[in-house]
Amino acid sequence: MSLSTKHLLGIKNLNANDIELIFQTADTFKGILQRPIKKVPSLRDTTIVNLFYENSTRTRISFELAEKRLGADTINFTASSSSVSKGETLIDTVKNILSMKVDMVVMRHQASGAPHFLSQHIPAAIINAGDGTNEHPTQALLDSYSIREKFNTLKDKKITIIGDIMHSRVALSNIYCLKKMGAKVTVSGPPTLIPKHIESLGVQVTYNVAEALEWCDVANVLRIQLERQNMPLFSTLREYSLYYGINKKMLDSLKKEILIMHPGPINRGVELSSDAADSHHSIILNQVENGVAIRMAVLYLLSGKTTS
Amino acid sequence: MKTILDKNKFNIVIERLANQLIENHYTFDQTVLIGIQPRGVFLADRIVSYIENILQIQLQYGKLDITFYRDDYHTSKNVHLPDITNIEFSIENKKVVLIDDVLFTGRTIRSAMEAIIDFGRPSKVELLTLIDRRFSRQLPIQADYIGLTIDSILSQKVKVLWAEHDKKDEVILLDTENDKN
Missing domain, CATH: 3.40.50.1370 (Aspartate/ornithine carbamoyltransferase)
Incomplete structure (x- = not known):
């Protein structure tokens, strides 16, 4: 083989x-x-x-x-x-x-x-x-591998990818990899950062991050790629953090335990708060x-x- | 196709090899047994269970995969896929007995020696094999315990069949030109 x-x-x-x-x-x-x-x-x-x-x-x-x-x-x-x-x-x-x-x-x-x-x-x-x-194929492989390690399989696992989907090679590779291994994928983030027609890759879209967290087993949080954005796609980082950032309080309010992943480097306080990144939910260092x-x-x- | 060892003789030979190990290592307190993946493990399993049964002791027994230590990586057509390596004890200063089914060119054993040294420095390494195909060695490697020595030519293939895997215990010699395995 x-x-x-x-x-x-x-x-x-x-x-x-x-x-x-x-x-x-x-x-x-x-x-x-x-x-x-x-x-x-x-x-x-x-x-x-x-x-x-x-x-x-x-x-x-x-x-x-x-x-x-x-x-x-x-x-x-x-x-x-x-x-x-x-x-x-x-x-x-x-x-x-x-x-x-x-x-x-x-x-x-x-x-x-x-x-x-x-x-x-x-x-x-x-x-x-x-x-x-x-x-970014090796990142997607290690992300899926880390999920498989926790659950023994990827089949029918619910993964949400949150953040700058538009500029993210990690998101695209992850979608391909997860779908090929039988997982279910939802992408979430501000409408300006989610490409049109992304549903054609077999994923669901929600602009409500709380809803995505409620649904998923694993949340893969992406970095806001300011270096690739050549026009303003959201007003301020503070606003982004307020509506789309993940913090420990949100994770604690869920009725279940979910895993938090991040491909790095983390913008602490923007897409992911420090208390969430360092919590027991996080498998970032396993990744x-x-x-x-x-x-x-x-x-x-x-x-x-x-x-x- | 020719049968070299039939079912009855097969077990006598394995018991003899196990007894020779007992004779030389006696209490096995400083000895560990290592089966080489994939097919040396079948032989090692038999020998370990025989010795444990006779002496009523628990042996330190591990399995070693040598895939990443092979020297024919770039010349073989397919990628070799690894088996499990499972050595859950220290081999530092222990007597290590490597166990494989057939000793042919000696290259597997060379790889195994390189692999085992990555786990520590044994005080001694010995080799036990069921079949020794003499005159076909490409490296200066000899076995310490030999089940049966045979003369064969390079194009022939020796296959050791195991009841737990191949439905019967038998050693056969195949002429690869005539016999489709």
């Missing part, structure tokens, strides 16, 4: 078997990460470049740790300190790096579709670590922990299909 795809460009291109295979492989890696020696040599002959055209803390550290735990050699590339600022194109940059015998590319880019474009021009396996407002195991699984499963 292996993945049906050579690259991980998005969850859109995966099927449920692929996702289950990644989860099962991640289970094994999670076991390895509990051992005194948290390292296996399976990718010791593989070199991986982390190509980051956009800022990142968690994803980048998580990928780099996953690569190191698999014994791979890694190189880090940041657009700001490279020849990109001298005008080099994406293809030229990557072809130059690959000519130094690099086997896999992990990339984040501000343009949606950048990894898809690159995959048509280079032989190496590409893993999308976030492209513009399109997809981060699972991120390494999920990325190890993806790297391991894709590395067998490199050029040789």
